[in-house]
Amino acid sequence: MTPKLTRRRFIKSVIFFGAAASSGAGFYLASAAAQRPAGGVERLVSLNVNGRTRRVDVMPQETLAHTLRYKLGLTGTKLGCNRGECGACTVTVDDVTNYACSTLTHSVKGRQVVTVEGLRAADGTLHAVQQAFIDELSPQCGFCTPGQIMSAVALLKTNPRPTREEARQALSGNLCRCGAYDHYLNGVMRASGQLS
Amino acid sequence: MPAYDNMPAMELYQPVQVEDALSLASRLADRGWLLGGGQDTYGWIKDRAKRPEALIDLNGIESMRGIRETSDGIEIGALATLTEISTNPLISERYALLAKAASVVASPQIRNVGTIAGNVSQDVRCWYYRRGLDCYRAGGNLCYADTPEAQNREHALFNASRCVAVTPSDTGPALVALEAQMVISREGGQRVVAAEDFFVGPAINITRTTVMEPGEILTAVRIPAKWANAEYFYEKVADRNVWDFALVSLAAVMRTEGGNIQDSRLVCGAVECTPRRLRSVEQAIQGQPRNQATADMVAGMASEGAQPLTHNHFKMPLMDNLVQRALTA
Ligand SMILES: Cc1cc2nc3c(=O)[nH]c(=O)nc-3n(C[C@H](O)[C@H](O)[C@H](O)COP(=O)(O)OP(=O)(O)OC[C@H]3O[C@@H](n4cnc5c(N)ncnc54)[C@H](O)[C@@H]3O)c2cc1C
Ligand code: SF4
Ligand code: FES
Ligand code: FES
Numbered sequence: 252m253t254p255k256l257t258r259r260r261f262i263k264s265v266i267f268f269g270a271a272a273s274s275g276a277g278f279y280l281a282s283a284a285a286q287r288p289a290g291g292v293e294r295l296v297s298l299n300v301n302g303r304t305r306r307v308d309v310m311p312q313e314t315l316a317h318t319l320r321y322k323l324g325l326t327g328t329k330l331g332c333n334r335g336e337c338g339a340c341t342v343t344v345d346d347v348t349n350y351a352c353s354t355l356t357h358s359v360k361g362r363q364v365v366t367v368e369g370l371r372a373a374d375g376t377l378h379a380v381q382q383a384f385i386d387e388l389s390p391q392c393g394f395c396t397p398g399q400i401m402s403a404v405a406l407l408k409t410n411p412r413p414t415r416e417e418a419r420q421a422l423s424g425n426l427c428r429c430g431a432y433d434h435y436l437n438g439v440m441r442a443s444g445q446l447s
Numbered sequence: 448m449p450a451y452d453n454m455p456a457m458e459l460y461q462p463v464q465v466e467d468a469l470s471l472a473s474r475l476a477d478r479g480w481l482l483g484g485g486q487d488t489y490g491w492i493k494d495r496a497k498r499p500e501a502l503i504d505l506n507g508i509e510s511m512r513g514i515r516e517t518s519d520g521i522e523i524g525a526l527a528t529l530t531e532i533s534t535n536p537l538i539s540e541r542y543a544l545l546a547k548a549a550s551v552v553a554s555p556q557i558r559n560v561g562t563i564a565g566n567v568s569q570d571v572r573c574w575y576y577r578r579g580l581d582c583y584r585a586g587g588n589l590c591y592a593d594t595p596e597a598q599n600r601e602h603a604l605f606n607a608s609r610c611v612a613v614t615p616s617d618t619g620p621a622l623v624a625l626e627a628q629m630v631i632s633r634e635g636g637q638r639v640v641a642a643e644d645f646f647v648g649p650a651i652n653i654t655r656t657t658v659m660e661p662g663e664i665l666t667a668v669r670i671p672a673k674w675a676n677a678e679y680f681y682e683k684v685a686d687r688n689v690w691d692f693a694l695v696s697l698a699a700v701m702r703t704e705g706g707n708i709q710d711s712r713l714v715c716g717a718v719e720c721t722p723r724r725l726r727s728v729e730q731a732i733q734g735q736p737r738n739q740a741t742a743d744m745v746a747g748m749a750s751e752g753a754q755p756l757t758h759n760h761f762k763m764p765l766m767d768n769l770v771q772r773a774l775t776a
Contacts, residue, residue, distance in 0.1 A: 292459045311459030333452050334490050335557055336690055350556045353489050357459055423689045424554030
């Protein structure tokens with residue numbers, strides 16, 4: 252129906268994008284570099300994820316969720332909608348919550364990425380939020396849980412004793428199709444020591 | 448149309464000097480795509496509804512960050528995030544209208560990365576268009592939303608011209624109310640455009656929502672001191688408080704003297720393709736007290752002249768009721 256699905260467009264894009272991919276993969280310096288505008292990204296990057304430096308080959312258009320899940324094996328970060336509409340992919344970048352499905356991996360170079368896998372202490376002790384979510388039976392199916400945890404962890408970092416309303420606001424970008432919202436809020440209140 | 452998880456291959460540039468970004472933007476023109484927080488970008492590209500060949504990520508450009516005081520108000524770097532704007536002490540204190548508008552955009556995570564530039568430059572949210580249909584706005588020759596069977600509950604009441612999509616930006620109406628100035632740079636030059644003239648409707652240009660041309664970059668937004676510490680009202684009505692776009696929003700600033708309104712600006716979002724100033728209401732309330740009697744006097748005035756579609760009549764009383772609230776809040 253639309254012109255972009257025609258065969259000519261398809262072939263054109265293969266040619267263009269094929270060329271772009273090969274230059275990205277290696278022939279970057281020397282003559283190729285002379286023709287391209289300054290500032291194009293190198294594919295091999297160092298990322299700081301959960302306190303460790305990881306060297307990864309990252310496509311220019313790659314999202315952080317893709318890198319975490321399919322290249323670094325960190326599948327705790329979930330993909331629900333992949334469109335910024337659910338929060339299942341929430342991670343923190345420099346302590347601020349981001350949707351990993353809607354973040355370019357190249358934009359987190361030199362910054363601290365933390366996923367749900369990075370919260371436990373070295374001896375295996377769970378983060379206070381994780382433990383509180385278990386104690387309060389917060390999750391139902393659990394799919395949205397890693398994202399809810401990351402939002403709660405980021406909140407408590409800046410506001411260690413939030414009101415329930417503040418917690419509601421902070422977790423409002425995390426959809427729970429099981430509707431376990433109140434249980435998550437109970438968890439946040441417990442993690443912040445306001446529920447005995 | 449299938450949905451894809453990954454974006455197709457593209458080039459990515461991450462300039463750190465605004466000059467480099469401007470020369471890239473001018474060199475790539477329509478083939479390039481400026482990137483702020485990317486929150487209005489990735490969906491387009493994942494759906495293959497837009498196919499830029501290269502992304503120009505502006506986030507490394509230090510000179511486009513920050514919020515500072517100037518001799519006449521404040522200057523907000525184009526890369527300031529909506530979270531920064533809604534929590535900035537200077538803005539919260541003097542231009543609380545803007546802080547409030549920024550605080551109700553999308554969700555916390557989107558506000559954490561979404562920039563003010565991206566918020567005012569974002570494309571319309573008409574789902575026919577977003578789905579990649581070749582409607583007027585996409586260069587075709589029909590509008591899928593303006594038919595008797597169409598789902599057009601969210602669409603325009605005023606000044607439609609072939610396209611009936613509305614402005615989706617929550618900060619746009621606040622910036623028009625505050626008489627903001629948009630600083631637009633291009634290679635070798637700069638122009639400053641009033642927020643009111645920054646947004647354009649389909650009669651002027653059906654493929655763009657702002658006056659910006661390919662090669663231009665919005666580098667800053669200036670808020671003049673004129674409306675600092677003014678009385679204000681802001682309300683966004685949406686189906687859900689998170690994620691959803693406004694069905695109607697109202698941003699208003701007022702100056703009262705001796706109990707009467709001396710000057711005011713009332714601007715509605717989501718009722719036409721640009722933020723809509725309610726000039727007739729502004730004129731009618733001048734010199735009147737901010738109270739119920741004045742609200743009654745202007746009842747129905749905001750929605751006068753509306754041309755509703757099949758499913759959006761409800762926006763008319765919504766506009767009128769928001770004006771009531773603004774005058775009695
Ligand atoms: C699920 C969801 C819900 C949303 N809900 C809302 C809502 O309720 N209210 C609302 O207002 N918005 C909403 N948005 C839209 C949007 O994502 C945000 O408004 C955000 O502010 C966009 O900013 P960004 O920096 O991420 O934009 P980007 O995606 O980076 O850019 C958007 C557009 O602006 C252009 N652009 C970016 N920076 C510049 C610049 N400096 N100069 C010139 N052009 C530039 C880009 O090329 C692009 O065309 C929503 C988005 C999603 C995905
Ligand atoms: S309202 Fe505008 S964007 Fe939507 S289908 Fe009609 S022409 Fe296209
Ligand atoms: S997967 Fe990222 S917000 Fe849904
Ligand atoms: S627990 Fe099932 S989605 Fe939240």
